Amino acid sequence: MTASLSFPVPSALGSIDQYVQAANRFPILTEAQELALARRLRDEQDVEAARQLVLSHLRLVVSIARNYLGYGLPHSDLIQEGNVGLMKAVKRYDPDRGVRLVSFAIHWIKAEIHEYILKNWRLVKIATTKAQRKLFFNLRSMKPDNGTLTTGEVAEMARVLGVKPEEVREMETRFSGGDVALELGPEDEDDHRVAPIAYLTDANAEPTAVIEARGRDRLQSEGLETALEALDERSRAIIRRRWLADDESATLQELADEYGVSAERIRQIEAKALQKMKGALAAYV
Structure with a gap:
Protein backbone atom coordinates (compact mmCIF):
# COMPACT_ATOMS: atom_id res chain seq x y z
CA MET A 1 0.00 0.00 0.00
CA THR A 2 2.82 2.38 0.82
CA ALA A 3 5.11 1.24 -2.00
CA SER A 4 3.59 3.74 -4.46
CA LEU A 5 4.37 6.72 -2.26
CA SER A 6 7.28 8.95 -3.19
CA PHE A 7 9.43 9.89 -0.19
CA PRO A 8 12.82 10.96 -1.60
CA VAL A 9 15.76 11.54 0.70
CA PRO A 10 15.73 15.28 1.61
CA SER A 11 18.70 17.13 0.15
CA ALA A 12 20.62 20.01 1.71
CA LEU A 13 18.59 23.21 1.54
CA GLY A 14 19.95 26.73 1.51
CA SER A 15 17.10 28.66 3.10
CA ILE A 16 14.07 28.28 5.31
CA ASP A 17 11.81 29.05 2.34
CA GLN A 18 13.31 26.15 0.39
CA TYR A 19 12.83 23.88 3.40
CA VAL A 20 9.16 24.84 3.72
CA GLN A 21 8.61 24.23 0.02
CA ALA A 22 10.28 20.83 0.28
CA ALA A 23 8.25 19.88 3.36
CA ASN A 24 5.02 20.74 1.55
CA ARG A 25 5.93 18.49 -1.36
CA PHE A 26 5.92 15.30 0.68
CA PRO A 27 2.63 13.42 0.17
CA ILE A 28 -0.07 13.41 2.82
CA LEU A 29 -0.87 9.88 3.98
CA THR A 30 -4.32 8.42 3.90
CA GLU A 31 -5.54 6.87 7.14
CA ALA A 32 -4.96 3.36 5.78
CA ARG A 40 5.32 -1.76 10.51
CA LEU A 41 7.23 0.55 12.82
CA ARG A 42 5.69 -0.90 15.97
CA ASP A 43 5.82 -4.57 15.03
CA GLU A 44 8.95 -4.72 12.86
CA GLN A 45 10.92 -1.66 14.00
CA ASP A 46 10.90 -0.57 10.35
CA VAL A 47 13.04 2.59 10.10
CA GLU A 48 11.79 3.36 6.59
CA ALA A 49 8.21 3.37 7.89
CA ALA A 50 9.22 5.83 10.60
CA ARG A 51 10.91 8.04 7.99
CA GLN A 52 7.80 8.18 5.84
CA LEU A 53 5.60 9.00 8.84
CA VAL A 54 7.93 11.84 9.84
CA LEU A 55 8.33 13.29 6.35
CA SER A 56 4.60 13.29 5.68
CA HIS A 57 4.05 15.44 8.79
CA LEU A 58 6.84 17.99 8.37
CA ARG A 59 4.33 20.53 7.07
CA LEU A 60 2.48 20.23 10.39
CA VAL A 61 5.63 21.25 12.29
CA VAL A 62 6.17 24.21 9.95
CA SER A 63 2.61 25.36 10.54
CA ILE A 64 2.81 25.10 14.33
CA ALA A 65 6.28 26.68 14.52
CA ARG A 66 5.11 29.66 12.48
CA ASN A 67 2.68 30.58 15.25
CA TYR A 68 5.61 31.07 17.65
CA LEU A 69 7.57 33.56 15.55
CA GLY A 70 6.46 36.42 17.79
CA TYR A 71 8.74 35.14 20.54
CA GLY A 72 11.75 36.48 18.64
CA LEU A 73 13.39 33.12 17.95
CA PRO A 74 14.51 31.89 14.51
CA HIS A 75 11.87 30.04 12.53
CA SER A 76 14.43 27.40 11.57
CA ASP A 77 15.23 26.70 15.23
CA LEU A 78 11.56 26.45 16.13
CA ILE A 79 11.03 23.98 13.28
CA GLN A 80 14.04 21.96 14.37
CA GLU A 81 12.72 21.63 17.91
CA GLY A 82 9.26 20.84 16.61
CA ASN A 83 10.72 18.08 14.45
CA VAL A 84 12.23 16.53 17.57
CA GLY A 85 8.73 16.46 19.06
CA LEU A 86 7.36 14.94 15.86
CA MET A 87 9.91 12.14 15.97
CA LYS A 88 9.06 11.42 19.60
CA ALA A 89 5.38 11.30 18.66
CA VAL A 90 6.03 8.87 15.79
CA LYS A 91 8.03 6.61 18.12
CA ARG A 92 5.22 6.54 20.72
CA TYR A 93 2.25 6.45 18.37
CA ASP A 94 -0.13 3.52 18.80
CA PRO A 95 -2.08 2.89 15.57
CA ASP A 96 -4.72 0.90 17.43
CA ARG A 97 -5.88 3.77 19.65
CA GLY A 98 -8.22 5.13 16.99
CA VAL A 99 -6.52 8.54 16.86
CA ARG A 100 -4.78 9.98 13.80
CA LEU A 101 -1.07 10.72 14.13
CA VAL A 102 -1.63 14.41 13.38
CA SER A 103 -3.78 14.79 16.51
CA PHE A 104 -1.33 12.84 18.66
CA ALA A 105 1.75 14.67 17.34
CA ILE A 106 0.49 18.21 17.98
CA HIS A 107 1.04 17.88 21.72
CA TRP A 108 4.60 16.53 21.35
CA ILE A 109 5.56 19.20 18.81
CA LYS A 110 4.17 21.96 20.99
CA ALA A 111 5.91 20.58 24.09
CA GLU A 112 9.34 20.62 22.43
CA ILE A 113 8.85 24.15 21.12
CA HIS A 114 7.73 25.30 24.56
CA GLU A 115 10.85 23.80 26.12
CA TYR A 116 13.03 25.58 23.57
CA ILE A 117 11.39 28.94 24.28
CA LEU A 118 11.66 28.47 28.03
CA LYS A 119 15.36 27.63 27.83
CA ASN A 120 16.10 30.71 25.75
CA TRP A 121 14.28 33.35 27.74
CA ARG A 122 15.69 34.93 30.84
CA LEU A 123 12.18 36.27 31.40
CA VAL A 124 10.75 32.90 32.35
CA LYS A 125 13.04 31.99 35.22
CA ILE A 126 9.95 31.71 37.42
CA ALA A 127 8.30 29.20 35.07
CA THR A 128 9.77 26.19 36.82
CA THR A 129 6.60 24.23 37.49
CA LYS A 130 3.99 22.84 35.12
CA ALA A 131 1.41 25.31 36.41
CA GLN A 132 3.74 28.28 35.97
CA ARG A 133 4.61 27.22 32.44
CA LYS A 134 0.92 27.01 31.68
CA LEU A 135 0.57 30.53 33.06
CA PHE A 136 3.40 31.76 30.83
CA PHE A 137 1.89 30.39 27.63
CA ASN A 138 -1.73 31.31 28.46
CA LEU A 139 -1.59 34.69 30.20
CA ARG A 140 -1.81 36.83 27.08
CA SER A 141 -4.60 34.80 25.47
CA MET A 142 -6.66 34.69 28.69
CA LYS A 143 -6.55 38.43 29.33
CA PRO A 144 -9.92 39.95 28.30
CA ASP A 145 -8.15 43.00 26.81
CA ASN A 146 -4.81 44.75 26.79
CA GLY A 147 -5.44 46.55 30.06
CA THR A 148 -4.37 45.67 33.57
CA LEU A 149 -6.04 42.67 35.16
CA THR A 150 -8.58 43.37 37.87
CA THR A 151 -8.43 41.62 41.23
CA GLY A 152 -11.30 39.36 40.21
CA GLU A 153 -9.66 38.47 36.89
CA VAL A 154 -6.40 37.67 38.65
CA ALA A 155 -8.18 35.41 41.13
CA GLU A 156 -10.08 33.58 38.40
CA MET A 157 -6.99 33.11 36.23
CA ALA A 158 -5.04 31.80 39.23
CA ARG A 159 -7.84 29.32 39.97
CA VAL A 160 -8.06 28.06 36.39
CA LEU A 161 -4.30 27.69 35.94
CA GLY A 162 -3.53 26.36 39.43
CA VAL A 163 -1.11 29.10 40.49
CA LYS A 164 -1.06 31.79 43.17
CA PRO A 165 -2.64 35.20 42.43
CA GLU A 166 0.71 36.89 43.11
CA GLU A 167 2.31 34.71 40.43
CA VAL A 168 -0.27 35.94 37.93
CA ARG A 169 0.50 39.53 38.92
CA GLU A 170 4.25 38.99 38.64
CA MET A 171 3.98 37.40 35.20
CA GLU A 172 1.67 40.18 34.02
CA THR A 173 4.18 42.77 35.21
CA ARG A 174 6.98 41.04 33.33
CA PHE A 175 4.95 40.87 30.16
CA SER A 176 3.91 44.52 30.30
CA GLY A 177 7.21 45.96 31.51
CA GLY A 178 9.75 44.28 29.24
CA ASP A 179 12.92 42.56 30.40
CA VAL A 180 16.65 42.64 29.92
CA ALA A 181 17.81 40.51 26.99
CA LEU A 182 19.41 37.16 27.71
CA GLU A 183 22.65 38.11 25.97
CA LEU A 184 23.88 41.44 24.56
CA GLY A 185 25.81 41.45 21.32
CA PRO A 186 29.39 42.73 21.48
CA GLU A 187 28.45 45.75 19.40
CA ASP A 188 25.57 46.70 21.71
CA GLU A 189 26.41 48.77 24.79
CA ASP A 190 22.82 49.31 25.89
CA ASP A 191 22.38 47.52 29.22
CA HIS A 192 18.60 47.85 29.02
CA ARG A 193 17.88 46.41 25.63
CA VAL A 194 14.38 45.01 25.56
CA ALA A 195 14.09 41.23 25.30
CA PRO A 196 11.81 39.49 22.76
CA ILE A 197 8.86 39.89 25.15
CA ALA A 198 8.43 43.41 23.73
CA TYR A 199 7.29 42.01 20.40
CA LEU A 200 5.29 38.97 21.40
CA THR A 201 2.69 37.74 18.99
CA ASP A 202 -0.77 39.21 19.17
CA ALA A 203 -2.97 37.50 21.78
CA ASN A 204 -5.50 36.57 19.10
CA ALA A 205 -2.85 34.42 17.40
CA GLU A 206 -1.48 32.85 20.58
CA PRO A 207 -0.59 29.31 19.45
CA THR A 208 -1.83 27.69 22.63
CA ALA A 209 -5.20 29.39 22.16
CA VAL A 210 -5.35 28.34 18.50
CA ILE A 211 -4.63 24.70 19.31
CA GLU A 212 -7.06 24.73 22.24
CA ALA A 213 -9.72 26.18 19.94
CA ARG A 214 -9.16 23.32 17.50
CA GLY A 215 -9.44 20.90 20.40
CA ARG A 216 -12.73 22.46 21.47
CA ASP A 217 -14.08 22.12 17.94
CA ARG A 218 -13.13 18.44 17.90
CA LEU A 219 -14.61 17.98 21.37
CA GLN A 220 -17.90 19.56 20.29
CA SER A 221 -18.24 17.39 17.21
CA GLU A 222 -16.54 14.00 17.23
CA GLY A 223 -16.04 13.79 21.01
CA LEU A 224 -19.57 14.78 21.95
CA GLU A 225 -21.18 12.34 19.56
CA THR A 226 -18.94 9.52 20.81
CA ALA A 227 -19.83 10.33 24.43
CA LEU A 228 -23.56 10.39 23.64
CA GLU A 229 -23.36 7.01 21.89
CA ALA A 230 -22.00 5.53 25.13
CA LEU A 231 -25.33 6.26 26.86
CA ASP A 232 -28.53 4.26 26.84
CA GLU A 233 -31.42 5.66 24.81
CA ARG A 234 -33.27 7.27 27.74
CA SER A 235 -30.16 8.89 29.21
CA ARG A 236 -29.14 10.19 25.79
CA ALA A 237 -32.57 11.71 25.24
CA ILE A 238 -32.50 13.40 28.66
CA ILE A 239 -29.05 14.90 28.05
CA ARG A 240 -30.10 16.18 24.64
CA ARG A 241 -33.27 17.75 26.04
CA ARG A 242 -31.50 19.23 29.07
CA TRP A 243 -28.21 20.41 27.56
CA LEU A 244 -28.24 20.25 23.76
CA ALA A 245 -31.67 21.59 22.83
CA ASP A 246 -31.71 24.23 20.09
CA ASP A 247 -34.48 26.13 21.83
CA GLU A 248 -35.51 26.15 25.50
CA SER A 249 -34.13 23.30 27.60
CA ALA A 250 -36.56 20.93 29.30
CA THR A 251 -36.94 21.15 33.07
CA LEU A 252 -36.52 18.20 35.41
CA GLN A 253 -40.24 18.22 36.14
CA GLU A 254 -41.21 18.23 32.47
CA LEU A 255 -39.04 15.19 31.82
CA ALA A 256 -40.32 13.52 35.01
CA ASP A 257 -43.90 13.88 33.80
CA GLU A 258 -42.95 12.57 30.36
CA TYR A 259 -41.18 9.45 31.69
CA GLY A 260 -43.53 8.84 34.61
CA ARG A 267 -31.71 14.37 38.16
CA GLN A 268 -30.00 11.12 39.15
CA ILE A 269 -30.11 9.80 35.58
CA GLU A 270 -28.75 13.09 34.30
CA ALA A 271 -25.90 13.14 36.83
CA LYS A 272 -24.92 9.55 36.05
CA ALA A 273 -25.03 10.22 32.30
CA LEU A 274 -22.87 13.34 32.60
CA GLN A 275 -20.32 11.41 34.64
CA LYS A 276 -20.19 8.67 32.02
CA MET A 277 -19.81 11.25 29.25
CA LYS A 278 -16.98 12.91 31.14
CA GLY A 279 -15.05 9.65 31.07
CA ALA A 280 -15.71 9.16 27.37
CA LEU A 281 -14.59 12.71 26.60
CA ALA A 282 -11.29 12.32 28.46
CA ALA A 283 -9.64 10.96 25.32
CA TYR A 284 -10.45 14.18 23.46
CA VAL A 285 -9.11 16.68 26.01
Missing part, protein backbone atom coordinates in the same frame (compact mmCIF):
# COMPACT_ATOMS: atom_id res chain seq x y z
CA GLN A 33 -1.41 4.20 4.68
CA GLU A 34 -0.65 5.81 8.02
CA LEU A 35 -1.90 2.80 9.98
CA ALA A 36 0.06 0.38 7.81
CA LEU A 37 3.28 2.32 8.30
CA ALA A 38 2.70 2.74 12.04
CA ARG A 39 2.15 -1.00 12.47
CA VAL A 261 -40.87 9.14 37.32
CA SER A 262 -39.93 11.73 39.92
CA ALA A 263 -37.90 14.85 39.18
CA GLU A 264 -35.25 13.51 41.57
CA ARG A 265 -34.97 10.34 39.49
CA ILE A 266 -34.42 12.41 36.33
Whole structure:
Protein backbone atom coordinates (compact mmCIF):
# COMPACT_ATOMS: atom_id res chain seq x y z
CA MET A 1 0.00 0.00 0.00
CA THR A 2 2.82 2.38 0.82
CA ALA A 3 5.11 1.24 -2.00
CA SER A 4 3.59 3.74 -4.46
CA LEU A 5 4.37 6.72 -2.26
CA SER A 6 7.28 8.95 -3.19
CA PHE A 7 9.43 9.89 -0.19
CA PRO A 8 12.82 10.96 -1.60
CA VAL A 9 15.76 11.54 0.70
CA PRO A 10 15.73 15.28 1.61
CA SER A 11 18.70 17.13 0.15
CA ALA A 12 20.62 20.01 1.71
CA LEU A 13 18.59 23.21 1.54
CA GLY A 14 19.95 26.73 1.51
CA SER A 15 17.10 28.66 3.10
CA ILE A 16 14.07 28.28 5.31
CA ASP A 17 11.81 29.05 2.34
CA GLN A 18 13.31 26.15 0.39
CA TYR A 19 12.83 23.88 3.40
CA VAL A 20 9.16 24.84 3.72
CA GLN A 21 8.61 24.23 0.02
CA ALA A 22 10.28 20.83 0.28
CA ALA A 23 8.25 19.88 3.36
CA ASN A 24 5.02 20.74 1.55
CA ARG A 25 5.93 18.49 -1.36
CA PHE A 26 5.92 15.30 0.68
CA PRO A 27 2.63 13.42 0.17
CA ILE A 28 -0.07 13.41 2.82
CA LEU A 29 -0.87 9.88 3.98
CA THR A 30 -4.32 8.42 3.90
CA GLU A 31 -5.54 6.87 7.14
CA ALA A 32 -4.96 3.36 5.78
CA GLN A 33 -1.41 4.20 4.68
CA GLU A 34 -0.65 5.81 8.02
CA LEU A 35 -1.90 2.80 9.98
CA ALA A 36 0.06 0.38 7.81
CA LEU A 37 3.28 2.32 8.30
CA ALA A 38 2.70 2.74 12.04
CA ARG A 39 2.15 -1.00 12.47
CA ARG A 40 5.32 -1.76 10.51
CA LEU A 41 7.23 0.55 12.82
CA ARG A 42 5.69 -0.90 15.97
CA ASP A 43 5.82 -4.57 15.03
CA GLU A 44 8.95 -4.72 12.86
CA GLN A 45 10.92 -1.66 14.00
CA ASP A 46 10.90 -0.57 10.35
CA VAL A 47 13.04 2.59 10.10
CA GLU A 48 11.79 3.36 6.59
CA ALA A 49 8.21 3.37 7.89
CA ALA A 50 9.22 5.83 10.60
CA ARG A 51 10.91 8.04 7.99
CA GLN A 52 7.80 8.18 5.84
CA LEU A 53 5.60 9.00 8.84
CA VAL A 54 7.93 11.84 9.84
CA LEU A 55 8.33 13.29 6.35
CA SER A 56 4.60 13.29 5.68
CA HIS A 57 4.05 15.44 8.79
CA LEU A 58 6.84 17.99 8.37
CA ARG A 59 4.33 20.53 7.07
CA LEU A 60 2.48 20.23 10.39
CA VAL A 61 5.63 21.25 12.29
CA VAL A 62 6.17 24.21 9.95
CA SER A 63 2.61 25.36 10.54
CA ILE A 64 2.81 25.10 14.33
CA ALA A 65 6.28 26.68 14.52
CA ARG A 66 5.11 29.66 12.48
CA ASN A 67 2.68 30.58 15.25
CA TYR A 68 5.61 31.07 17.65
CA LEU A 69 7.57 33.56 15.55
CA GLY A 70 6.46 36.42 17.79
CA TYR A 71 8.74 35.14 20.54
CA GLY A 72 11.75 36.48 18.64
CA LEU A 73 13.39 33.12 17.95
CA PRO A 74 14.51 31.89 14.51
CA HIS A 75 11.87 30.04 12.53
CA SER A 76 14.43 27.40 11.57
CA ASP A 77 15.23 26.70 15.23
CA LEU A 78 11.56 26.45 16.13
CA ILE A 79 11.03 23.98 13.28
CA GLN A 80 14.04 21.96 14.37
CA GLU A 81 12.72 21.63 17.91
CA GLY A 82 9.26 20.84 16.61
CA ASN A 83 10.72 18.08 14.45
CA VAL A 84 12.23 16.53 17.57
CA GLY A 85 8.73 16.46 19.06
CA LEU A 86 7.36 14.94 15.86
CA MET A 87 9.91 12.14 15.97
CA LYS A 88 9.06 11.42 19.60
CA ALA A 89 5.38 11.30 18.66
CA VAL A 90 6.03 8.87 15.79
CA LYS A 91 8.03 6.61 18.12
CA ARG A 92 5.22 6.54 20.72
CA TYR A 93 2.25 6.45 18.37
CA ASP A 94 -0.13 3.52 18.80
CA PRO A 95 -2.08 2.89 15.57
CA ASP A 96 -4.72 0.90 17.43
CA ARG A 97 -5.88 3.77 19.65
CA GLY A 98 -8.22 5.13 16.99
CA VAL A 99 -6.52 8.54 16.86
CA ARG A 100 -4.78 9.98 13.80
CA LEU A 101 -1.07 10.72 14.13
CA VAL A 102 -1.63 14.41 13.38
CA SER A 103 -3.78 14.79 16.51
CA PHE A 104 -1.33 12.84 18.66
CA ALA A 105 1.75 14.67 17.34
CA ILE A 106 0.49 18.21 17.98
CA HIS A 107 1.04 17.88 21.72
CA TRP A 108 4.60 16.53 21.35
CA ILE A 109 5.56 19.20 18.81
CA LYS A 110 4.17 21.96 20.99
CA ALA A 111 5.91 20.58 24.09
CA GLU A 112 9.34 20.62 22.43
CA ILE A 113 8.85 24.15 21.12
CA HIS A 114 7.73 25.30 24.56
CA GLU A 115 10.85 23.80 26.12
CA TYR A 116 13.03 25.58 23.57
CA ILE A 117 11.39 28.94 24.28
CA LEU A 118 11.66 28.47 28.03
CA LYS A 119 15.36 27.63 27.83
CA ASN A 120 16.10 30.71 25.75
CA TRP A 121 14.28 33.35 27.74
CA ARG A 122 15.69 34.93 30.84
CA LEU A 123 12.18 36.27 31.40
CA VAL A 124 10.75 32.90 32.35
CA LYS A 125 13.04 31.99 35.22
CA ILE A 126 9.95 31.71 37.42
CA ALA A 127 8.30 29.20 35.07
CA THR A 128 9.77 26.19 36.82
CA THR A 129 6.60 24.23 37.49
CA LYS A 130 3.99 22.84 35.12
CA ALA A 131 1.41 25.31 36.41
CA GLN A 132 3.74 28.28 35.97
CA ARG A 133 4.61 27.22 32.44
CA LYS A 134 0.92 27.01 31.68
CA LEU A 135 0.57 30.53 33.06
CA PHE A 136 3.40 31.76 30.83
CA PHE A 137 1.89 30.39 27.63
CA ASN A 138 -1.73 31.31 28.46
CA LEU A 139 -1.59 34.69 30.20
CA ARG A 140 -1.81 36.83 27.08
CA SER A 141 -4.60 34.80 25.47
CA MET A 142 -6.66 34.69 28.69
CA LYS A 143 -6.55 38.43 29.33
CA PRO A 144 -9.92 39.95 28.30
CA ASP A 145 -8.15 43.00 26.81
CA ASN A 146 -4.81 44.75 26.79
CA GLY A 147 -5.44 46.55 30.06
CA THR A 148 -4.37 45.67 33.57
CA LEU A 149 -6.04 42.67 35.16
CA THR A 150 -8.58 43.37 37.87
CA THR A 151 -8.43 41.62 41.23
CA GLY A 152 -11.30 39.36 40.21
CA GLU A 153 -9.66 38.47 36.89
CA VAL A 154 -6.40 37.67 38.65
CA ALA A 155 -8.18 35.41 41.13
CA GLU A 156 -10.08 33.58 38.40
CA MET A 157 -6.99 33.11 36.23
CA ALA A 158 -5.04 31.80 39.23
CA ARG A 159 -7.84 29.32 39.97
CA VAL A 160 -8.06 28.06 36.39
CA LEU A 161 -4.30 27.69 35.94
CA GLY A 162 -3.53 26.36 39.43
CA VAL A 163 -1.11 29.10 40.49
CA LYS A 164 -1.06 31.79 43.17
CA PRO A 165 -2.64 35.20 42.43
CA GLU A 166 0.71 36.89 43.11
CA GLU A 167 2.31 34.71 40.43
CA VAL A 168 -0.27 35.94 37.93
CA ARG A 169 0.50 39.53 38.92
CA GLU A 170 4.25 38.99 38.64
CA MET A 171 3.98 37.40 35.20
CA GLU A 172 1.67 40.18 34.02
CA THR A 173 4.18 42.77 35.21
CA ARG A 174 6.98 41.04 33.33
CA PHE A 175 4.95 40.87 30.16
CA SER A 176 3.91 44.52 30.30
CA GLY A 177 7.21 45.96 31.51
CA GLY A 178 9.75 44.28 29.24
CA ASP A 179 12.92 42.56 30.40
CA VAL A 180 16.65 42.64 29.92
CA ALA A 181 17.81 40.51 26.99
CA LEU A 182 19.41 37.16 27.71
CA GLU A 183 22.65 38.11 25.97
CA LEU A 184 23.88 41.44 24.56
CA GLY A 185 25.81 41.45 21.32
CA PRO A 186 29.39 42.73 21.48
CA GLU A 187 28.45 45.75 19.40
CA ASP A 188 25.57 46.70 21.71
CA GLU A 189 26.41 48.77 24.79
CA ASP A 190 22.82 49.31 25.89
CA ASP A 191 22.38 47.52 29.22
CA HIS A 192 18.60 47.85 29.02
CA ARG A 193 17.88 46.41 25.63
CA VAL A 194 14.38 45.01 25.56
CA ALA A 195 14.09 41.23 25.30
CA PRO A 196 11.81 39.49 22.76
CA ILE A 197 8.86 39.89 25.15
CA ALA A 198 8.43 43.41 23.73
CA TYR A 199 7.29 42.01 20.40
CA LEU A 200 5.29 38.97 21.40
CA THR A 201 2.69 37.74 18.99
CA ASP A 202 -0.77 39.21 19.17
CA ALA A 203 -2.97 37.50 21.78
CA ASN A 204 -5.50 36.57 19.10
CA ALA A 205 -2.85 34.42 17.40
CA GLU A 206 -1.48 32.85 20.58
CA PRO A 207 -0.59 29.31 19.45
CA THR A 208 -1.83 27.69 22.63
CA ALA A 209 -5.20 29.39 22.16
CA VAL A 210 -5.35 28.34 18.50
CA ILE A 211 -4.63 24.70 19.31
CA GLU A 212 -7.06 24.73 22.24
CA ALA A 213 -9.72 26.18 19.94
CA ARG A 214 -9.16 23.32 17.50
CA GLY A 215 -9.44 20.90 20.40
CA ARG A 216 -12.73 22.46 21.47
CA ASP A 217 -14.08 22.12 17.94
CA ARG A 218 -13.13 18.44 17.90
CA LEU A 219 -14.61 17.98 21.37
CA GLN A 220 -17.90 19.56 20.29
CA SER A 221 -18.24 17.39 17.21
CA GLU A 222 -16.54 14.00 17.23
CA GLY A 223 -16.04 13.79 21.01
CA LEU A 224 -19.57 14.78 21.95
CA GLU A 225 -21.18 12.34 19.56
CA THR A 226 -18.94 9.52 20.81
CA ALA A 227 -19.83 10.33 24.43
CA LEU A 228 -23.56 10.39 23.64
CA GLU A 229 -23.36 7.01 21.89
CA ALA A 230 -22.00 5.53 25.13
CA LEU A 231 -25.33 6.26 26.86
CA ASP A 232 -28.53 4.26 26.84
CA GLU A 233 -31.42 5.66 24.81
CA ARG A 234 -33.27 7.27 27.74
CA SER A 235 -30.16 8.89 29.21
CA ARG A 236 -29.14 10.19 25.79
CA ALA A 237 -32.57 11.71 25.24
CA ILE A 238 -32.50 13.40 28.66
CA ILE A 239 -29.05 14.90 28.05
CA ARG A 240 -30.10 16.18 24.64
CA ARG A 241 -33.27 17.75 26.04
CA ARG A 242 -31.50 19.23 29.07
CA TRP A 243 -28.21 20.41 27.56
CA LEU A 244 -28.24 20.25 23.76
CA ALA A 245 -31.67 21.59 22.83
CA ASP A 246 -31.71 24.23 20.09
CA ASP A 247 -34.48 26.13 21.83
CA GLU A 248 -35.51 26.15 25.50
CA SER A 249 -34.13 23.30 27.60
CA ALA A 250 -36.56 20.93 29.30
CA THR A 251 -36.94 21.15 33.07
CA LEU A 252 -36.52 18.20 35.41
CA GLN A 253 -40.24 18.22 36.14
CA GLU A 254 -41.21 18.23 32.47
CA LEU A 255 -39.04 15.19 31.82
CA ALA A 256 -40.32 13.52 35.01
CA ASP A 257 -43.90 13.88 33.80
CA GLU A 258 -42.95 12.57 30.36
CA TYR A 259 -41.18 9.45 31.69
CA GLY A 260 -43.53 8.84 34.61
CA VAL A 261 -40.87 9.14 37.32
CA SER A 262 -39.93 11.73 39.92
CA ALA A 263 -37.90 14.85 39.18
CA GLU A 264 -35.25 13.51 41.57
CA ARG A 265 -34.97 10.34 39.49
CA ILE A 266 -34.42 12.41 36.33
CA ARG A 267 -31.71 14.37 38.16
CA GLN A 268 -30.00 11.12 39.15
CA ILE A 269 -30.11 9.80 35.58
CA GLU A 270 -28.75 13.09 34.30
CA ALA A 271 -25.90 13.14 36.83
CA LYS A 272 -24.92 9.55 36.05
CA ALA A 273 -25.03 10.22 32.30
CA LEU A 274 -22.87 13.34 32.60
CA GLN A 275 -20.32 11.41 34.64
CA LYS A 276 -20.19 8.67 32.02
CA MET A 277 -19.81 11.25 29.25
CA LYS A 278 -16.98 12.91 31.14
CA GLY A 279 -15.05 9.65 31.07
CA ALA A 280 -15.71 9.16 27.37
CA LEU A 281 -14.59 12.71 26.60
CA ALA A 282 -11.29 12.32 28.46
CA ALA A 283 -9.64 10.96 25.32
CA TYR A 284 -10.45 14.18 23.46
CA VAL A 285 -9.11 16.68 26.01
